[in-house]
Amino acid sequence: MLKFAANISLLYNEYGFLDRFQAAAQDGFKGVECLFPYAWPASELAVRLRDNGLTQALFNGPPGREDAGERGLACLPGREAEFREGIERALEYAEALSCPRIHVMAGLAPADGDRAHLRETYVHNLAWAAEAAAKGGRDVMIEPINTRDIPGYFLNRQADAHAVIDEVGAPNLKVQMDLYHCQIVEGDLEMRIRQYLPTGRVGHMQIAGVPARHEPDLGEINYPHLFRVLEELGYDGWIGCEYRPANGTRAGLGWLHAAERAVSRG
Numbered sequence: 001m002l003k004f005a006a007n008i009s010l011l012y013n014e015y016g017f018l019d020r021f022q023a024a025a026q027d028g029f030k031g032v033e034c035l036f037p038y039a040w041p042a043s044e045l046a047v048r049l050r051d052n053g054l055t056q057a058l059f060n061g062p063p064g065r066e067d068a069g070e071r072g073l074a075c076l077p078g079r080e081a082e083f084r085e086g087i088e089r090a091l092e093y094a095e096a097l098s099c100p101r102i103h104v105m106a107g108l109a110p111a112d113g114d115r116a117h118l119r120e121t122y123v124h125n126l127a128w129a130a131e132a133a134a135k136g137g138r139d140v141m142i143e144p145i146n147t148r149d150i151p152g153y154f155l156n157r158q159a160d161a162h163a164v165i166d167e168v169g170a171p172n173l174k175v176q177m178d179l180y181h182c183q184i185v186e187g188d189l190e191m192r193i194r195q196y197l198p199t200g201r202v203g204h205m206q207i208a209g210v211p212a213r214h215e216p217d218l219g220e221i222n223y224p225h226l227f228r229v230l231e232e233l234g235y236d237g238w239i240g241c242e243y244r245p246a247n248g249t250r251a252g253l254g255w256l257h258a259a260e261r262a263v264s265r266g
Contacts, residue, residue, distance in 0.1 A: 002227055002235070004256060005031035005057040007206075007242040011249045018048055025052035027253060028260070033058040033240045036066075038089070042096035049097060056099040057238040058141065058176075058204055061129075062086035063105055072105025074129075075122040075154040077113075087129045094138055101139040101203060103176055104129055106154040118154060123167050130170035139203050143176035146184040149213075156185050158192055165201055174203030178242065183210045183221055190229055197233050205235070208243035215243055217255035227259055 006012070006029040012020035018040065024032055030053070037045055037059050049056055064070030064082070073083040090102045104126065109118055130140045144161050145153045155161055161175045177196065179189055186192065196202055209219030216223040230239075245252045 002230060002259065003031060003238050004029060004259070005033045005055075005238045005240045007033050007035075007240050009035040010242055010244055013245075014248060018044065021048035021052045021054055023249070025054055027250060028256075029054070031055040031057040031238055033238070033242070035060050036063065037093055037097075038062060042093045045093075046096050046098075056097040058101050058103060058240060059090075059093065059097075059099060060103045060105060061090040064107070070108065071150055071153060072107040074104055074125045075107045075109065075118045077117060077121045080121070080125060083125050084128065084132075087132055091133060091136060091138065094133075095136055100137070101141050101174075102133065103141040103143055103204075106142065106145075108150070108152040109154045111152070119164075122154065123164060126164065126173060127168045127170060130168060130173040134170070134172050139172045139174050140170075141174055141176035141204055143178055143206075144181055144185065145178070146181045148184055149181075156181075158182060158186065158196060162196065162199070162201060174201050176204045176206065177202045178206040178208075178240075179221065179223075179226065180206065180208035180210055180213060180242070189221065189226060193226065193229055193233070197230070197235060202235075202237070204237055204240065205230075206240040206242045208241075212246075213244050214246040215252040215255055216241075217258075218246060223255065224259070224262065227262070 006024040008020040012023045015023050032054050064073045073079045094102055133140050142161050144155050144157050147153055165173050207216050209216050210221050
């Protein structure tokens with residue numbers, strides 16, 4: 001049975017952040033994910049999760065200097081100490097929230113950077129992060145992101161993410177397969193899913209409509225078909241709903257109710 005987690009950084013913006021947990025639970029979500037939880041005490045977030053019977057499925061590690069537009073530090077030479085501090089903070093939150101995985105953002109590749117050196121730094125930092133996360137039984141996610149939304153992002157393709165995982169060799173380093181980004185960069189989504197899901201290296205999935213990143217039933221992707229493929233392949237992880245509602249969160253949840261009815265009939 002497919003499990004959907006509301007991304008409460010993007011969904012339920014009709015409410016203050018702390019009230020979004022209750023809103024998601026009221027609409028039937030059993031899990032939530034978010035981008036960056038660090039503006040709120042972990043203890044307060046833990047109470048919201050507990051009181052609403054929710055699982056924290058995922059959140060991102062610190063992005064670096066948000067005011068400078070940074071999107072992670074993992075590939076940036078010379079920022080290793082700052083990267084490690086951020087991962088340690090993320091793991092503290094993961095412990096408090098009983099969250100089994102964190103997304104470690106690769107970062108923006110400097111225009112004049114040597115890509116081989118950036119990749120070497122990326123691999124080294126991910127190996128450290130995976131080892132640190134393993135002590136608490138947690139997984140580290142890496143996510144290929146399209147360069148239309150984030151120009152210059154270092155990791156863009158599924159094959160590159162899996163190659164990095166091969167090189168690091170840590171069993172708790174996995175791919176966060178966002179079908180929105182994958183469609184924009186590569187397409188051929190069913191075959192990508194069939195190629196990579198059986199490897200056991202896909203630890204989390206995310207969805208949104210293409211091209212506008214609205215609800216999954218708006219745009220060019222046939223998500224009902226892809227949901228059937230995921231069920232066929234036995235995917236039992238979370239599917240993060242990381243989209244921007246076109247006209248209010250609840251008004252756009254018809255796709256979710258249709259998916260739930262299809263599962264119940266299945």
